[in-house]
Amino acid sequence: MRIEPVxxxxxxTATCDNVISLIQSVLQQGTVSNVSSIxxxxxxxxxxxxxxxxxxxxxxxxxxxxxxxxVIVLKGAVLFGYKSDIISxxxxxxxxxxxxxxxxxxxxxxxxxKFISKGxxxxxxxxxxxxxxxxxxxxxxxxxxxxxxxxxxxxxCQYISLIVRMLCIQTQKNAHYSVNSSLSYKTQNAKKSx
Numbered sequence: 234m235r236i237e238p239v240x241x242x243x244x245x246t247a248t249c250d251n252v253i254s255l256i257q258s259v260l261q262q263g264t265v266s267n268v269s270s271i272x273x274x275x276x277x278x279x280x281x282x283x284x285x286x287x288x289x290x291x292x293x294x295x296x297x298x299x300x301x302x303x304v305i306v307l308k309g310a311v312l313f314g315y316k317s318d319i320i321s322x323x324x325x326x327x328x329x330x331x332x333x334x335x336x337x338x339x340x341x342x343x344x345x346x347k348f349i350s351k352g353x354x355x356x357x358x359x360x361x362x363x364x365x366x367x368x369x370x371x372x373x374x375x376x377x378x379x380x381x382x383x384x385x386x387x388x389x390c391q392y393i394s395l396i397v398r399m400l401c402i403q404t405q406k407n408a409h410y411s412v413n414s415s416l417s418y419k420t421q422n423a424k425k426s427x
Contacts, residue, residue: 242282249286256291264324264367270295274309278302322369330362331378 260268271294277283279302287296299305312319337347337354346357363376 245280245282249283252283253286253290256287262367264369268294270297272297272299274299274302274305276303318372320372322371325364325366325368325370328362328366329364330360332358332360335359335361 256271259265271287271291273284273287273296278298284296284298334348334355334357337356342356342359346359348355348357361378363378364370
């Protein structure tokens, strides 16, 4: 079987475009400035297609490729295993949060999302972010949020079973609602002590 070079190159086009798009978005968001070099690491860094695509897309930035680029990631993983505090912070790839029905506020909420329960006005699917995209998160950082129900049953149960929907929004920095095509959901059952 013979594969034409043009067809073989076309297999890498979408991947190269996605890598370039990701780098452009990071550079445009202002979290980094005065970038003069991009260091390519990992096995895919040795691919001539990705190297040439990056050199074409970023002509003013020096694209650096180490001889052992496939091993650099392994060395970093070993170093992280021995000294986990070597990475002092990470940048959030998404905005993480959860969805809830909150009290309706006509100044900020969409009228279409309003509903009434037990005589009180609520807003459906309000997105409550824990951490926003491109935020620097220091090592050991913890976020605690408290939510309560509007139950009037007076039941004093030791445990209540909850469904927790963790949401990740990749495209919007200031999302207000959790019903959106850019969301990915991670649902987990949790037992919450009262």
